[in-house]
Amino acid sequence: MDTCNRGPLTGPAETMAGAPALRLERLSKSFAGVPAVSQATLEVRRGELFSLLGASGCGKTTLLRLIAGLETPDAGRVIIDGVDMTDRPPYERPVNTVFQSYALFPHMSVAGNIAFGLRQERLGKAEIRDRVRAMLELVQMADVGERRPHQLSGGQRQRVALARSLAKLPKVLLLDEPLAALDRKLREQTQIELINIQAKTGITFILVTHDQDEAMSMSTRIAVMAAARIVQIGRPEEIYEAPASRLVADFVGRVNLVDGEVLACESGMAVIRAADGSGELRVRHGTVLMPGAQVWVAVRPERLVIGDAPPTDGVNRGHGTVSEIAYFGDMTVYHLASPAGRRVRLTVANAARGAVALPRRGETMAYYWAPDSGVVLTQ
Numbered sequence: 001m002d003t004c005n006r007g008p009l010t011g012p013a014e015t016m017a018g019a020p021a022l023r024l025e026r027l028s029k030s031f032a033g034v035p036a037v038s039q040a041t042l043e044v045r046r047g048e049l050f051s052l053l054g055a056s057g058c059g060k061t062t063l064l065r066l067i068a069g070l071e072t073p074d075a076g077r078v079i080i081d082g083v084d085m086t087d088r089p090p091y092e093r094p095v096n097t098v099f100q101s102y103a104l105f106p107h108m109s110v111a112g113n114i115a116f117g118l119r120q121e122r123l124g125k126a127e128i129r130d131r132v133r134a135m136l137e138l139v140q141m142a143d144v145g146e147r148r149p150h151q152l153s154g155g156q157r158q159r160v161a162l163a164r165s166l167a168k169l170p171k172v173l174l175l176d177e178p179l180a181a182l183d184r185k186l187r188e189q190t191q192i193e194l195i196n197i198q199a200k201t202g203i204t205f206i207l208v209t210h211d212q213d214e215a216m217s218m219s220t221r222i223a224v225m226a227a228a229r230i231v232q233i234g235r236p237e238e239i240y241e242a243p244a245s246r247l248v249a250d251f252v253g254r255v256n257l258v259d260g261e262v263l264a265c266e267s268g269m270a271v272i273r274a275a276d277g278s279g280e281l282r283v284r285h286g287t288v289l290m291p292g293a294q295v296w297v298a299v300r301p302e303r304l305v306i307g308d309a310p311p312t313d314g315v316n317r318g319h320g321t322v323s324e325i326a327y328f329g330d331m332t333v334y335h336l337a338s339p340a341g342r343r344v345r346l347t348v349a350n351a352a353r354g355a356v357a358l359p360r361r362g363e364t365m366a367y368y369w370a371p372d373s374g375v376v377l378t379q
Helices: 060-068 110-120 125-138 154-167 184-201 212-218 236-241 246-251
Strands: 022-031 034-044 049-053 075-080 095-098 172-176 204-209 221-226 229-234 256-266 269-274 280-283 294-299 317-327 331-337 343-349 364-368 374-377
Touching: 022 060, 034 060, 034 229, 049 060, 049 184, 049 212, 060 075, 060 095, 060 172, 060 204, 095 154, 110 125, 110 154, 125 154, 125 184, 154 184, 184 212, 204 212, 212 236, 221 236, 221 246, 229 236, 229 246, 246 256, 246 294, 246 374, 256 280, 269 294, 280 374, 317 343, 331 364, 343 364
Parallel strands: 049 204, 049 221, 095 172, 172 204
Antiparallel strands: 022 034, 022 075, 221 229, 256 269, 256 294, 269 280, 294 374, 317 331, 317 364, 331 343
16 A cells, blocks of 8 residues: 655754753643633743734633643642642742733832832842842843833833743743734834843743734744644744644645645655645645545745746646735735635745736736645645
């Protein structure tokens, strides 16, 4: 029996000395019988900027609250720096949290907000003063220590909240949608600042976000969540280039999905008959496949090439009527209606505009893609 055995994209193994910064073991939490987190298991390495990515209601914030000790799990364990913290209250855990609302004290100055937790720990005045100064310099706000929160911009308030959380030198910093209230340009600037601050401090960051671009651009690794479960963990390029399922492929970035049946798998090449009658597809990037298996082929829009396929290929090609054109500045997305009724997305980098004549709405566009540009999904 023919099989096609080629696993998902992987890189060199990454190892860190000692225990991971965080380990979750089969962690579960339900509210009124409805699972919010189900059997969550993962390890976060020391010094990582790790993201929990998913749509609203998938359970990522509940998982963050379980790590912080703000919720009690129904089952499972939370282990931080090698110590079981499952039954420890929040104030005994070496973590701190930056909330979406920032939760700054309006009656305190910037310096006072940063110093608050240090005073609670009864540190000496000189040590508090030095720590506050260091945090203000770290977030590039050394000249605004005496201002009140209402005198700051949204981005500045976010940095104060970050400085306050970092001041206690936590082993793990939890960030719950910290950039959601910022406009796009400021959010992009703050993302870079967060990456630089994390690199300077070496503290493990765990970021909760529903913004796939944010997770992809900032993270060393990502855990994608859906319906209370972690459905895939990997580096950004792994999540994007080798999604584990249709759900992940569709959630992270844009994708064209074609369902079909495996006809053969030889020499690392899967031959798949498209269910919509559009022809055979050949995919070199697959997993273990058996003839007759029902699968889906995922192809990213930027992998489609405008024009007729080279004569020697004759596969993985199609055409459709341009139904919509969306201009995004750096790229243009074409929506095509195929003869089989399927909707196809095709992306053109605007730097290449003028190299080929692009059709207008209502006209026909031909396209093709290389066998190693697709991914075979079995679930």
